[in-house]
Amino acid sequence: MNDLDPRPVYMDHAATTFMKPEVIAAMAPYFSEHFGNPSSLYRFAAESRQGVETARRQVAAAIGANPGEINFCAGGSEADNWAIKGVALANRERGNHIVTSAIEHHAVLHTCEWLERQGFSVTYLPVDEFGRVDPADVEEAITDRTTLVSVMAANNEIGTIQPVAEIGRVAHDHGVLFHTDAVQAVGAVPIDVERMEIDLLSLSGHKFYGPKGAGALYIREGTRIESLIHGGGQERGRRAGTENVPGIVGFGRAIELATADIEGHNRCIAAMRDRLVRGILASIPDTRVNGHPKERLANNANFSFRYVEGESILLLLDAHGICASTGSACSSGSSEPSHVLLAIGLPHEEAHGSLRLTLGDANTEDDVDYVLEVLPEVIGRLRKISPLTPSCARIPEVD
Amino acid sequence: MYTEKVITEFTNPQYVGELADADGVGEVGSPTCGDIMRIYLKVEEDRIVDARFQTFGCAAAIASSSMATRMIRDLSLSEAWDLSNADVVDALGGLPAGKVHCSVLARDAVRAAINDYRTRRGLEPWEAGPCECCGGAGCGSHPENG
Numbered sequence: 001m002n003d004l005d006p007r008p009v010y011m012d013h014a015a016t017t018f019m020k021p022e023v024i025a026a027m028a029p030y031f032s033e034h035f036g037n038p039s040s041l042y043r044f045a046a047e048s049r050q051g052v053e054t055a056r057r058q059v060a061a062a063i064g065a066n067p068g069e070i071n072f073c074a075g076g077s078e079a080d081n082w083a084i085k086g087v088a089l090a091n092r093e094r095g096n097h098i099v100t101s102a103i104e105h106h107a108v109l110h111t112c113e114w115l116e117r118q119g120f121s122v123t124y125l126p127v128d129e130f131g132r133v134d135p136a137d138v139e140e141a142i143t144d145r146t147t148l149v150s151v152m153a154a155n156n157e158i159g160t161i162q163p164v165a166e167i168g169r170v171a172h173d174h175g176v177l178f179h180t181d182a183v184q185a186v187g188a189v190p191i192d193v194e195r196m197e198i199d200l201l202s203l204s205g206h207k208f209y210g211p212k213g214a215g216a217l218y219i220r221e222g223t224r225i226e227s228l229i230h231g232g233g234q235e236r237g238r239r240a241g242t243e244n245v246p247g248i249v250g251f252g253r254a255i256e257l258a259t260a261d262i263e264g265h266n267r268c269i270a271a272m273r274d275r276l277v278r279g280i281l282a283s284i285p286d287t288r289v290n291g292h293p294k295e296r297l298a299n300n301a302n303f304s305f306r307y308v309e310g311e312s313i314l315l316l317l318d319a320h321g322i323c324a325s326t327g328s329a330c331s332s333g334s335s336e337p338s339h340v341l342l343a344i345g346l347p348h349e350e351a352h353g354s355l356r357l358t359l360g361d362a363n364t365e366d367d368v369d370y371v372l373e374v375l376p377e378v379i380g381r382l383r384k385i386s387p388l389t390p391s392c393a394r395i396p397e398v399d
Numbered sequence: 400m401y402t403e404k405v406i407t408e409f410t411n412p413q414y415v416g417e418l419a420d421a422d423g424v425g426e427v428g429s430p431t432c433g434d435i436m437r438i439y440l441k442v443e444e445d446r447i448v449d450a451r452f453q454t455f456g457c458a459a460a461i462a463s464s465s466m467a468t469r470m471i472r473d474l475s476l477s478e479a480w481d482l483s484n485a486d487v488v489d490a491l492g493g494l495p496a497g498k499v500h501c502s503v504l505a506r507d508a509v510r511a512a513i514n515d516y517r518t519r520r521g522l523e524p525w526e527a528g529p530c531e532c533c534g535g536a537g538c539g540s541h542p543e544n545g
Contacts, residue, residue, distance in 0.1 A: 387437040
C-alpha cells in the first residue's frame with residue numbers, strides 16, 4: 001500500500017522475535033572458524049564442543065537446573081513432543097493417563113490427541129474466564145493411571161500465567177511427573193524448576209531474541225523418558241543428530257540476556273502495554289480485553305472487537321505497516337476460531353474478532369502512539385462494513 | 400496469500416452499506432462460522448439499478464461480496480442469478496483454496512436477495528441448481544446443506 005505509511009511497527013513478538021546483535025555476534029564464529037562437529041575427537045572440534053557446553057550452563061542457570069539436565073533440540077514443538085510422548089511411552093507399565101489443559105499450544109494438544117489414537121487417555125482441563133487452570137481440578141483429574149501432568153507456564157494467545165508451582169506440587173503429591181511448556185514464559189516469568197517442582201520444561205530460542213531452530217527440553221535427573229530422535233549418541237544418547245552448534249550457542253547467549261533482569265524488563269514493557277490497552281479501550285467501544293488482568297505476560301495484549309473479524313483487522317493493519325496476530329479461524333483456514341478464546345467462554349463472533357498485540361524490546365512509545373492512531377480507524381472502517389454493528393458502536397470518521 | 404485485486408477490493412470496497420428502500424435483501428452465513436453477508440438490491444423493471452453489501456468476515460469475504468455487488472449492477476435479475484462463484488473468483492484474480500467458500504457465500508447472498516425480491520412480489524423463489532463448485536458432492540462450502 002504505497003499511499004499509506006509504510007513504517008513497520010512489529011507487535012507480534014509472541015510469534016517470533018528479531019535476534020539481538022549480541023546473540024548474532026556470539027553465533028558468528030560457529031558458522032565459520034569453529035565449524036567442527038562436537039562429536040569429533042580431534043582438538044579442532046573442541047571449540048564447538050565448548051560452545052555447546054557453555055550454552056548448556058547458560059540455559060541451566062536461567063531456570064535453576066543442572067547443566068546435565070538440559071537437552072538441546074530443534075525448538076519448542078520438538079521439546080513438547082519429546083516430553084509428552086517420551087514420558088507416556090517410558091511409563092506405560094505404570095499408567096496410560098495424561099492430564100493437560102484445554103488451552104495448551106497445538107504442539108501439546110495434537111501430541112496428546114495422537115497418543116489418544118495410540119490407546120492413551122487424556123483429560124483436557126477447563127480454564128476459568130481469564131484462562132487459568134485450577135490446581136484443584138488437576139488434583140481431581142489425577143488417577144492411579146496418571147503418569148504426566150502437562151500445563152503451560154504462560155499462554156501464547158492471551159498471555160495468562162498459570163499457577164505452575166501449585167500444579168507442580170499437586171502432581172508430585174500424587175507421584176506424577178510434571179511438564180510445562182515455558183516457550184512464552186522464559187524471559188517474562190522467573191523460572192525455577194526446583195521451587196516450581198517441574199520435571200520437564202520446553203524452551204524455544206526464537207521467542208527471546210535468539211535463533212529459530214534451537215530449543216531445549218529440561219529433563220530432571222532420574223526422569224524416565226524415551227528418546228524421540230534415534231541415531232547417534234549426541235546429547236548423552238538422548239537426542240540423536242549433529243548439534244546445531246551456532247543455534248545452540250545463540251540460544252544460550254539469548255537466554256542469558258533474557259533472564260538477566262526480568263523484573264526491570266517487564267516493568268518497562270508493561271508500562272507501554274498498559275498505555276496501549278488504556279488507549280484502545282478509550283477510543284474503541286465494545287472492546288473486550290482477553291486474559292487475566294494481572295497474571296499475564298507483561299508484553300501481551302489481547303482484544304476482542306465486536307462486530308468485526310480478525311483476519312480483516314490484520315490485513316488493514318498490515319496495510320498501515322503494523323504486524324499483529326489474531327485467533328480468528330479465517331487466518332488459519334479452519335472453521336473454528338481459537339480454542340483458547342472458546343475455552344475462556346467467548347462466543348464465536350467475539351472469538352473471530354480477536355487481535356493479539358505482543359510488544360518487544362524494539363518497540364517505542366512512538367509505536368504505541370502509531371497503533372493508537374491507526375487501530376480505531378481500522379476498526380471503524382470494518383464496523384462500517386459489518387451488518388452486525390449497531391449504530392451506537394460506529395466510530396465517527398475523521399476527515 | 401491474496402492477489403492484489405483482492406486486497407484492492409477489500410481495502411476500497413465501493414458499494415458498502417444499507418439500502419433503506421431495498422426491494423430485496425439477502426443474508427447468508429452465521430457468526431459461528433465467522434462470515435455474514437447481506438446484500439441489498441434496488442430493482443427497476445427486472446433490472447438491478449443499485450446493489451449494496453454489508454459483510455462480517457475476513458478479507459476474502461469482504462472482497463467477494465464487494466465484487467459481487469459491483470458485478471450485478473445493471474444486470475437483469477436472471478443474469479444476476481447466473482453469476483457463479485467462479486465469476487467472482489476470476490474477477491478477483493483468484494482466491495486461496497481455503498477461501499473459495501467466500502465466493503460461494505457471495506453468490507448465495509445475491510441469490511437470497513433475488514428470491515427475497517421475488518417473494519415480496521408474490522413470485523415463486525427460484526431454485527438453486529447443484530453447486531457448480533462441487534456438483535452437490537460436498538465441497539464443505541455449504542454447511543446449511545450438511
